[in-house]
Amino acid sequence: ASGATDSAVEGPLKELVAASHASKTSCNALRGVFQEELELQRALWASGADLSQTQALVFAAADVGDCGQLISALAEARRFCVVSTSLEAAAENLRSAEEAMLTLRCLTDAIRARDRHEAEAWLEQARGLHLETPPGLEAIVSALRTEEEQCLRRFEQAAAASGNQARSGNGYPATHNDGNPQTTRELLEECKRRGLDTAGCTERQDLLRLLESGPEVSPEAASQRPRPTAAPHPDSRQDRPAPVSTVWDRRAVPA
Numbered sequence: 093a094s095g096a097t098d099s100a101v102e103g104p105l106k107e108l109v110a111a112s113h114a115s116k117t118s119c120n121a122l123r124g125v126f127q128e129e130l131e132l133q134r135a136l137w138a139s140g141a142d143l144s145q146t147q148a149l150v151f152a153a154a155d156v157g158d159c160g161q162l163i164s165a166l167a168e169a170r171r172f173c174v175v176s177t178s179l180e181a182a183a184e185n186l187r188s189a190e191e192a193m194l195t196l197r198c199l200t201d202a203i204r205a206r207d208r209h210e211a212e213a214w215l216e217q218a219r220g221l222h223l224e225t226p227p228g229l230e231a232i233v234s235a236l237r238t239e240e241e242q243c244l245r246r247f248e249q250a251a252a253a254s255g256n257q258a259r260s261g262n263g264y265p266a267t268h269n270d271g272n273p274q275t276t277r278e279l280l281e282e283c284k285r286r287g288l289d290t291a292g293c294t295e296r297q298d299l300l301r302l303l304e305s306g307p308e309v310s311p312e313a314a315s316q317r318p319r320p321t322a323a324p325h326p327d328s329r330q331d332r333p334a335p336v337s338t339v340w341d342r343r344a345v346p347a
Contacts, residue, residue, distance in 0.1 A: 100231070115193040122182070125182050130151075130182075133179050144172065149168070150162065153165050159187035188221075192223055195223065196223065199211065203232060207287075211229075244280065247276045247295065283303060283306070286303070286306055288302050290302065
């Protein structure tokens, strides 16, 4: 059967893992540069009077690791006092590195889980950030889409066969009487979202049993899953304003 076989996934996945590790190393290095610049700025402001409210906001944003708010706080502080341009550059570089690290990590997780929807979303995010990704990822996502379509066809064929049997018995087409309003596609996507293996499922009832026996995902856990931001157009990267929302607004990246 055509699909994303383990051998086809292994090579690009290894490259993606290596890129993710390299991104984390780069991010850690940039975090160190940023901390040095922040301490220099702290010393500069401490040489005068007590910290103003805008200056205090800069350090508060830095303490919680919110680069988006930090960059905004630096821009506001610049209106009233001297702000190091190297600190601003370090903050911008760190934000870009954090976004790249999170994007590559989530893309890696999606490929490992064979989650086509997540893989497509994070691959598009990687393109928007101009990140280098293994060339085989496109083929993997395409194969995952093919697997999903084949799986849905199996369910549809099983449902059609069940309907034919019902019509032969009472002259009326069969309907879903399981009490679940979700379509078969929605049930399949729910299984994928929970990370459940649907390889042995051939009928709608198989999906329902799998969902009933599988681990439940709490709304809190689902809401904490990072989501890609809207990717910028490739020609608009230069001189673009800082985005209002970044990955920092959705999930803090661990050190």
